[in-house]
Amino acid sequence: MTARIISGTEVAKEVRARIARDVAELRQARGVTPGLVTIIVGDNPASVSYVTGKQRTAKELGFYSVQDDQPEDVSEEKLLGLIEKYNNDPAIHGILVQLPLPPHINETRVLYAIDPDKDVDGFHPANLGRLMIGEARFYPCTPFGIRELLVRSGVETKGAEVVVVGRSNIVGKPISMMLVQKEANANATVTMCHTATRDLAAHTRRADILIVAAGRPRAVTADMVKEGAVVIDVGVNRIGVTPEGKAKLCGDVDFEAVKDKASFITPVPGGVGPMTITMLMQNTLKAAQIAAGGK
Ligand SMILES: NC(=O)c1ccc[n+]([C@@H]2O[C@H](COP(=O)([O-])OP(=O)(O)OC[C@H]3O[C@@H](n4cnc5c(N)ncnc54)[C@H](OP(=O)(O)O)[C@@H]3O)[C@@H](O)[C@H]2O)c1
Incomplete structure (x- = not known):
């Protein structure tokens, strides 16, 4: 038997086209543009490359996208303050903190600080708990x-x-x-x-x-x-x-x-x-739809 190749590249293209249509529809119907902030600490090349890809895709699909670069030595308190700011920002529907974080920052504290309604990575225990009981909101x-x-x-x-x-x-x-x-x-x-x-x-x-x-x-x-x-x-x-x-x-x-x-x-x-970034966009769209009173 020779396997059929499942092309994530092709499937991602289809899903992204549908997301772009839904984004335009949400904007027209409710005046809401899905907003995504990606926070990156330091300049780890792999992290920078992932975040750049996420930001590029967000822009291509018509999202409002913000990249928040923080220096390697940013304090945990400052990072938690930033998350609080984005938790309260109505233009932002999804918050992503690129991992790994430097050793002086407690990753768990940071991830737990994200409002579960904006946790588009799906890593907050509230969202993982919902997934476990069959009431998922955001899948990782x-x-x-x-x-x-x-x-x-x-x-x-x-x-x-x-x-x-x-x-x-x-x-x-x-x-x-x-x-x-x-x-x-x-x-x-x-x-x-x-x-x-x-x-x-x-x-x-x-x-x-x-x-x-x-x-x-x-x-x-x-x-x-x-x-x-x-x-x-x-x-x-x-x-x-x-x-x-x-x-x-x-x-x-x-x-x-x-x-x-x-x-x-x-x-x-x-x-x-290619599917991972695409589903991040899907989650951010969903967060915006929920915030706009839909879904
Ligand atoms: N394509 C993407 O978007 C994407 C996203 C995330 C991850 N990844 C890739 O997926 C892979 C896994 O990522 P992860 O974050 O889940 O890795 P991880 O945190 O390192 O976990 C690896 C898991 O595999 C188990 N394991 C390792 N070697 C094994 C072996 N020989 N036999 C049986 N189990 C073994 C480990 O068992 P123990 O628990 O006992 O240590 C652990 O549970 C990595 O290559 C990562 O780069 C890709």
Whole structure:
């Protein structure tokens, strides 16, 4: 079997076109433009590149977007004050603090300070708690993107054996919680694996849908995958530099070998990655729609 490639780049394009239409409609109907602020502390190149991508996309889709750059040595109190300011700013519907933060700042305190109604990253415990009880408001963006890829590829999740490799708070746990809910586009039987899992391959081989977010280059090999499985590779691993000087990336799945066994597979790059920013925009649009009295 040769897998169909799920192109996150293509799906993201479709979703973004729809978001841009909804943004224009919201502006026309209610006079509201979704506003997103991205706060970045210091000049970590990866963080700067992520934030630049988020700001560019926000502008392209017609959002009001603000980038708030803070120096590496900004105090926690100042950062908390800024968050308070944006919490009270009616033009801002989504607040994103780019992680990681420098060690002198307590990341948890900062994330907890964001108004849950503006927590478009979906990391606030109030939003993760709502997700857990099936009343989600904002899904964390990467899991949201993964589910969108499954839905738009026509993959049936109801009753499916889903195996998730990884249990981080930003990917493994939330995608597992989302797919186990008794609701549409979910209702799966979910197994979460991690480094203490005794026989990883025994679990992955049972998966109808295998979601890998381990951060280990090509850790999932063809012998670990069931014939016809749907394979979603979340991993982004830098494994060198291309002749053009760009970072050379690979996923957590041995794509070349697994694609001959899977029914669907996401590539790296161009799979889950482009969906993450897109779903951030979707969450910000939703926050603005709620604030405008809709949805
Ligand atoms: N495309 C995107 O937009 C996007 C977004 C987020 C993350 N990512 C990528 O996705 C990957 C995972 O990210 P993350 O933030 O979830 O990573 P993380 O916080 O490092 O968590 C990795 C998880 O994988 C588990 N794990 C690691 N090696 C394993 C192994 N050999 N067998 C079984 N489980 C193993 C760990 O288990 P323990 O809990 O036992 O340590 C942990 O739960 C990274 O490559 C990251 O760059 C991509």
